[in-house]
Amino acid sequence: MTIDWQKEVDARKDDLLQDLIDLLKVKSEREDDKVTSDAPFGPGPRDALLHMLAYGERDGFVVKNVDNYAGHIEYGEGDETLGIFGHMDVVPAGDGWDTDPYNPVVKDNKIYARGSSDDKGPSIAAYYGMKIIKELGLPLSKKIRFVVGSDEESGWADMDYYFEHEEKPDFGFSPDAEFPIINGEKGNVSIAVHLPNGNEGEYTLESFVSGLRANMVPGTAQAVVTAPDADKVAELTTAFATYLEANPVNGTSSVDGLTVTFDLIGKGAHGASPQIGINAATFLAVFLNDYAFAGGAKNFIQVVAQYLHEDVYGEKLHTAYEDEKMGKLTMNAGLFEFAKDKDQAFINLNFRYPQGTTLEAIEAGLQETIGTLGATFSTEPHHMTPHYVPQDDPLVKTLLAVYEEHTGEKGFEQIIGGGTYGRLLKRGVAYGAMFPGYTDTMHQANEFMSLDDLFRAAVIYADAIYRLAK
Template identity: 75%
Template sequence: MTIDWKKEVEARKDDLISDLEALLRVKSEREDDKVTPDAPFGPGPRDALKKMLSFGERDGFVVKNVDNYAGHIEFGSGEETLGIFGHMDVVPAGDGWDSDPYEPVIKDNKIYARGSSDDKGPSMAAYYGMKIIKELGLPLSKKVRFVVGSDEESGWGDMDYYFQHEEKPDFGFSPDAEFPIINGEKGNISLLAHFKTTNDGTYTLNSFKSGLRPNMVPGSATAVVELPAESDFADFEAALTAFTDEHPVTATLSKSGKTVTIELVGKSAHGAHPSAGINAGTFLALFLDHFAFAGGAKNFLHVAGAYMHEDFDGTKLGVAYRDEKMGELTMNASLFNFEKNATDASINMNFRYPQGTTAEKLEAGLAETIGAYDVTTTREPHHMLPHYVPVDDPLVATLLSVYEDHTGQKGYEQIIGGGTFGRLLERGVAYGAMFPGFTDTMHQANEFMDLDDLFNSAVIFADAIYRLAK
């Protein structure tokens, strides 16, 4: 049977866009201060999950909501289950948008909104692939289950809970990356560097805040500093102006007596690609490290400014490592927190590491290089080991074949630093929805998805699901 998948997607383009716009309007940022038994990650992720599941109910699929942690949309029958994994939660919108991040705007054949490319747009494209197969009544020999998550951008607590109650699919993919395929993902761990808050220098660091999530390059940073005297303000202001003239950041400065507040702006980016951003936290630390702070405050600023600043591969921290297949380790200094009267200050270092090194080796390297600054490290609980599915696995081979048939381009394996739900399964990969040469706006202001990419990915997903499950 020959099916014109492109024609089928064309017939449903308006409905696809309408459903996607409804999903994008849900502000599905995790909000821990609004968690309830009914909303385990806050109301936004819950509402987006329920919205996505409602499409499955409308279209006649078997739908299950697992206590608002996650859910699934399913059809077909058979002994094996093909899993498709998407997520409805998004990273915080942050600043710098040209439009409301939760009111989708279509401009220049692109749809702009938080979540448009990560991961609501790709998820909707994959869902419509399932929908086409169901509506055409095509025969399947396997179950097809779209698993919908709501905590992918944070701790994956959604999947931990879901798989306590539901069996894992046998194989599958996550539409949360790029084509031709992602069949390998680096390990992912966050290590916290802990500092004392002693603060007896000529200058006093009252507070230092930067970052929104471990998987985001901080786009802004704020510090409150007490100067030795109010008369030192002019020199401090001149030094800040000279610094911003020399570096790719902007800053604003305000004062109240001897106390000054510095707000510095860089550029956010995905934490898997720290060199694509301008880390406002390390730049602000680099600036302040030139002043006469002391104790824990000095150590905090010096380690951030001298060791973490633009240390994208961990060389200055003494943990650099490269694997021939998986490439280089990357490090993103992501969350900075210093309060003068607190018992502890910390900086979150998010590492994406290849096979061949380990969390233990990272901790040992950090102890050797920054331990002298009275630094201790602890691990965050969410730790993912390196993951790889061989290119000759039938799953990978089939998905590459589908990609080649629809694009005319040769498929090839890829290994990334990002972590996707594809790694939930031993035979799991990430597949689409971005095409080679795409502009990466994930985790950035003015996130968008190209509409041609959206529709073309739906074509590929439909054919891929059918070939894997027919």
């Protein structure tokens, strides 16, 4: 049977885009202060999950909601199950948008909104691939299950809960990365750094705050400093203006008596690729490191300025490692908090590490370096070890063949620092929806997805899902 997948997607373009627009309007950021028994990650992720599941009910699929943690949309019968994993939660919108991040805008053949490329757009494209197969009544030998998550950007507690109640699919993919395929993912672990507070110096660090999530490069940072006299205040503000001119950052300072508030703007990016961001917190700490702080405040600034600034590969921290297949370890310093009235300061370091090194080696490097400045460490429980599915696996071979036939481009394996739901399965990969050469705006202001790529991905997904399940 020959199926014109492009024709089938073209016939549904308007419906696909409208479904995506409606889904993007749901502000599905995790909000821990609004958690209830009915909304385990806050109302936004729950509402987006319900919205996606409602599409499945509308279109006549078998739908199951697992206590508002996650759910699935299912079609077909068979002894084996093909799993497709998408997520409805998004990282915080942050600052710097030209449009409302939750009022989708289509311009220049792109759709702008938080979640457009990560991961609502790709999820809708894959869902429509599954929907086309159902509407055409194509014969299948396997069950297709589209698993919908709501906590991928935080701790994956949605999948922990889901798989306590549901069986894992036998194999599958997540539409949450790049084509041709992602068949390897680095290990992923966040380590909290704790430092004693204290101010015994000529200058007082009242507060230092930066970052929205561990997996985002901080695009903004703020520090509040009290100087010993008016002359020192003037010196601080003048020096800050000079510093901004000499570095790839922007910012402002404001004065209230002897207290100066510094706001610095860098560039946000996905924490899996910290090298493409400009970490506002570390640039601010480098400026402050020239002044006479003491005690805990000095140690906090020194750790950030001397060990974390522009050290995305962990060389200063003695955690650097490179594997021939998986590449280099990366480190994102994503969260910072110092408050004069608290006992401890806090920094979150997110490591994406290749096979060949270990969590224990990373912890040893931290102890050897910033541990000497009084830092203590705690490893967050959501720790993922490196994941790899060989190129000769039938899943990988089939997905690459589909990509090649629809693009005319040679398929190849890829290994990333990002973590996707593909790694939930032993035979799980990430597959699209971004094409080679795309502009990566995930976790950044003005996130968008090309409409051409959205529809082209839906064509590939429809064919791939059918080949895997027929």
